[in-house]
Amino acid sequence: MKNLIEANVMDVFKQRSSTYHYDSDCAVSKADLRAIFEAGRWAMSAYNDQPWRYILGIRDEDDGAWDKVLNCLVEPNQQWAQNAPVLMIGLYKTHYEFNGEPNGTAIHDLGAASAFMTLEATNRGLSVHQMGGILPDKVLELFEVEDGLVPLTALAIGYEVETMEQPERVRKPLQDIVSGSVF
């Protein structure tokens, strides 16, 4: 593991991190949310099937969705995510729309859309923390989920509060993840 920057990349990659410290007083604007979903909408996907779906919970709305999404997180995630003004569940479609065949890369495509959304949010000064620690059965119990959709992840979105805490961010060196002679 190492921490060195191995090449220059866009600032947004360096700015992004998964915070545990959300400012619970600071809401996310609808314009920002719309732009975040728009960024995800333009992600690439196998056969352009766009198999990602999101259940959106906004704390300040009175539809109860935010509370329900919070309840769909494993307890350790609830501890910090309860300060995030926006919580959502990421789901994927198990089968292609165009031919009804199983979509073996739907999970990959959901991740790609969430990554695009995360970078758009980062560019707008927001912080996204993705989670695999969710309770999929709870999602199915609390929300009306269409057949063929599987809850996989959650995303917390909001503004990060400044803390003294500076967690060390480690990454595998490039030669561990890329085969070939370039590096």
Ligand SMILES: Cc1cc2nc3c(=O)[nH]c(=O)nc-3n(C[C@H](O)[C@H](O)[C@H](O)COP(=O)(O)O)c2cc1C
């Ligand atoms: C698919 C996925 C699932 C994750 N699940 C959790 C989780 O359940 N709880 C949590 O605290 N962090 C979770 N994370 C955040 C990772 O721990 C974090 O991205 C990683 O440690 C790297 O840190 P960074 O995002 O700040 O660079 C998840 C991230 C991803 C992409």
